[in-house]
Amino acid sequence: MISDLSRTRSARAGGAWRFAALGAVLALSGCAFTLTPPGQPAGTALPPPAAVNSATLDQYRAAVAQRIAERNPSYVLQGTPQAMLRSLVVVSFTVDRDGRVLQSKVFRTNGDDEAESTALATLRRASPLPQPPAKLLNGRGQLELFEDWLFNDNGKFQLRELASPQAQTID
Structure with a gap:
């Protein structure tokens, strides 16, 4: 039996992997693109915590x-x-x-x-x-x-x- 926490971590890891793979495919194909991480609205750049x-x-x-x-x-x-x-x-x-x-x-x-x-x-x-x-x-x-x-x-x-x-x- 897989716990809810394990499923959540697995889903996040899979989503992150797919996101990175898509970026790699687009980069290799010569497409110009901008990646916006999931859950972050386009056009909003958050400074890293250390800078804050x-x-x-x-x-x-x-x-x-x-x-x-x-x-x-x-x-x-x-x-x-x-x-x-x-x-x-x-x-x-x-x-x-x-x-x-x-x-x-x-x-x-x-x-x-x-x-x-x-x-x-x-x-x-x-x-x-x-x-x-x-x-x-x-x-x-x-x-x-x-x-x-x-x-x-x-x-x-x-x-x-x-x-x-x-x-x-x-x-």
């Missing part, structure tokens, strides 16, 4: 970086980061729909324990972060992000999202 969310995600990442910088002014490097950074700490963190940081961890580092601690502490001090747009949330109402903390020798940092270009020469 990328601008919103970039805006949200900038707002998060701004909040972290605002809540930790004594740690933020003003001006140009040095050419050879002391440390780069990449932090992975998850926020809920209210902007609360649910978890955070060092994702990548050069092993500078002090820089790692500073990155995690400055993220905690910035919580709650701005509320993420609903369309960026996963099924659990959360959003996972990554941010890079760029540290100078003096222990001050810039976030990659807001960073100035680095110096070109090592002093």
Whole structure:
């Protein structure tokens, strides 16, 4: 006995295969044609989901970086980061729909324990972060992000999202 779900998947797969085969036959025969996928009205082009969310995600990442910088002014490097950074700490963190940081961890580092601690502490001090747009949330109402903390020798940092270009020469 075949379940309704199996029949539905089979019908979709068969329909997609027939649709692709028709396109191949027309292309090989030299016909000019426009394919409109089933269920989509002709003349409507939907942007891919990544394009819809990328601008919103970039805006949200900038707002998060701004909040972290605002809540930790004594740690933020003003001006140009040095050419050879002391440390780069990449932090992975998850926020809920209210902007609360649910978890955070060092994702990548050069092993500078002090820089790692500073990155995690400055993220905690910035919580709650701005509320993420609903369309960026996963099924659990959360959003996972990554941010890079760029540290100078003096222990001050810039976030990659807001960073100035680095110096070109090592002093």
